Amino acid sequence: METGMAGAADRREFVAALRDFAKAKCGTRQQRLELTKDGTLAHSQSLHKELAELGWVGAALPEAYGGGGGSATDACHLVEEMAYGQAPLFGLAVTLVSASVVERFGTEEQKQDILGSVCRGEILATAISEPDTGSDAGSLRCKAELKGDNYVINGQKTWISCAHIASRIFLLCRTGEGEGKHDGITMIDVPADTPGVTVRPIATLGGDEVNEVYFTDAVVPADRVIGEVGAAWRQMMSCLNTDRLMCGAMFLGHARRTFDDALEYVRQREQFGRPIGSFQAIRHRMADLATELECCRLLVHDLAAKLDADPHRQVPREASMVKLKVTETAKRLAVEGMQLMGGAGYTKEYDMERHLRESIVSTVYAGTSEIQREIIGKSYGL
Structure with missing residues (x-):
């Protein structure tokens, strides 16, 4: 990983490596069940340690503290791809958000200690x-x-x-x-x-x-x-960009995986002599969901680009839009995915029931959708 991972080619290689890692470690349902003790754990610390040993947990943290010197966009790709790959790493985004407070307000000694520990794979809350x-x-x-x-x-x-x-x-x-x-x-x-x-x-x-x-x-x-x-309140408010961006990246990954699982099912499941995805009612529903998903991707990566250009820029409206739109879309996708899969989506034989359980609370934590709407509305002087 080159310093700052500034080049587009470097970033593509980074994303490809993340996808390969997730596929190798979590590519099968059996692997995921083993890592999560049959779905009861949201975070595998052993997997997180492996990610840290590769230098990826600290990819966006300063090199002076053991990180990769990357950007907000790099952090987004890390969190998004791990979520898309269904890696049980709930603590990853939580830790990166906490680390951002230290990076901005900590003493030099605290940065060496705490950010260094993050790069080595420790979890923060x-x-x-x-x-x-x-x-x-x-x-x-x-x-x-x-x-x-x-x-x-x-x-x-x-x-x-x-x-x-x-x-x-x-x-x-x-x-x-x-x-x-x-x-x-x-x-x-x-x-x-x-x-x-x-x-x-x-x-x-x-x-x-x-x-x-x-x-x-x-x-x-x-x-x-x-x-x-x-x-501390002012400090936390100044770090909400990172909080909502990481939440957006995580549930963008979840939403992408949910869509792809639903798409695979409607392509293969046949009724009345043809794949159910060929029926207009299903085809149009998938088209709408794909469009919503693309809107989410653009929102997340646009905010990341803004923060790359000016890490200290305060963009409460855009950050709240990311949190609101992505989590609401992830939840909708999981509900729609279960409906599209019928009874199969409700069983533990498929991942859709897990997608629903993971996304249903996303509109509540890290600031509810109602709070995000308040922030957005007030940003327009309302």
Whole structure:
């Protein structure tokens, strides 16, 4: 991989290598079932480690910290192709989003430590939501009190992606008060094995994805604050481009795979003496879905290109459009795919039921579709 992977030929080779990797490791249903313990795991850490050893997990991270020096477009291709190849790597996108905060706001020592660990295959988690604070995350109450050179943390977080497999949890907690509810919130790097930290998985349709995390007098050194004390909300808002882009890339990959699986089925399944895809009702439905999928691809890669041109550019409207359009389309494709496959789509013999379980929640986490519509509408002065 050449520095920055700037050339189009280099990028094509990168994408081809990613596809070959996914096909070799996850190309059969039996391989996927073994990696996920019969579909109960959303992330295979052994597979993630292999990806890291190839230098691909850190493909878009700076070379100074062990990465490949690539771009937002490279990160998109990585996440998209792993999702398309059905590689159980839910923690990949989650980790890259968390890493972007360190890359932008961390000290040099934190970057060497944390970004280096990401390139070596460790998983990061970010803890924001609480039982009473979801979309209104500015009302969080988990508290960190400074005592000497340490913070003592108490509180509860919920719906935390990958906390059960993370080596560290980036905790958003209240360290003070201010004029607004978003003031006084700080991000602290909490090692997952810190005494007083308890992680409890939440059973979901998608398997082991999210968790409750409890902090009971957990003590963390004050130098583990990421960025500025009391400014974590502004820091997170400035990183939403990456959050929504990675979510878009992941579900673009899922949507592409869902479409291809449905297409293969309607080409082969025969009724009334011919493939069902030859009937106008099915053919037109597939045409509509293909068009929607292409719109998603253009949205994702256009946003990535904008961020490649100016990594610090704030594009909340475009980022929210990506999150909204891609996840809604991925969910629609899975529902339509199941309908097109009839009873076969409902069985565990095919992957369509898994596509549905993976995509159905995509419009909820990382900012619901309703929140994305609010952001887009307000960007027009409404």
